[in-house]
Amino acid sequence: MKVILTETIESLGIIGSEVTVADGYARNYLLPQQKAVHDTPANRRKLENEKARFELQIAKEKATAEEMAGRLDGVSCTISAKVSDEDRLYGSITVRDIMDALAKQGVELEKQMILLTEPIKTIGTFKIPVRVYRDVEPEITVEVVPEEKEEK
Structure with a gap:
């Protein structure tokens, strides 16, 4: 099943990525936990509109990680x-x-x-x-x- 990630998951990818996962993993974990949404044209358009917000969140996560790495x-x-x-x-x-x-x-x-x-x-x-x-x-x-x- 193709899904779009709404948050970064280490084993799958970063926020906003379109990934293919097992149907059960998507239905039982990713979708109920709101960690991903179905890969539909409407969700893709919504993703494009929120791309700037995703990029900002990725930059924040990376900055926080680099600060922690420095410590x-x-x-x-x-x-x-x-x-x-x-x-x-x-x-x-x-x-x-x-x-x-x-x-x-x-x-x-x-x-x-x-x-x-x-x-x-x-x-x-x-x-x-x-x-x-x-x-x-x-x-x-x-x-x-x-x-x-x-x-x-």
């Missing part, structure tokens, strides 16, 4: 984890662990924004990209250190 660029966090004798982690560091460490610093991110390809399983320093907006991906630094052992 995120250079942010680092330290996560301590239990390690074996060979400096391998007993578990692994996941997106949730990174989110929690950043939240302690006052940096709130959504899970899908952190682009961790696979869990971290060794100690060291890692650069992790964060998708703030399409084509805006600052990097944060995550340092994994061994957890201090208690002396008895």
Whole structure:
């Protein structure tokens, strides 16, 4: 089914885009949530009339994303984890662990924004990209250190 997006959806496109999606996705999610409208001649004319408003909204979203990217660029966090004798982690560091460490610093991110390809399983320093907006991906630094052992 062809629809016109009324808001930016990361996996589909930006506001005002004409996209083809599965019928069920359009009927059950996009249309009831008013995230899209049917691709009809009347809706296309309405889209042309509102194009300036859409472009302004896109510019605002991009400006906000670039401002957030500026704040995120250079942010680092330290996560301590239990390690074996060979400096391998007993578990692994996941997106949730990174989110929690950043939240302690006052940096709130959504899970899908952190682009961790696979869990971290060794100690060291890692650069992790964060998708703030399409084509805006600052990097944060995550340092994994061994957890201090208690002396008895």
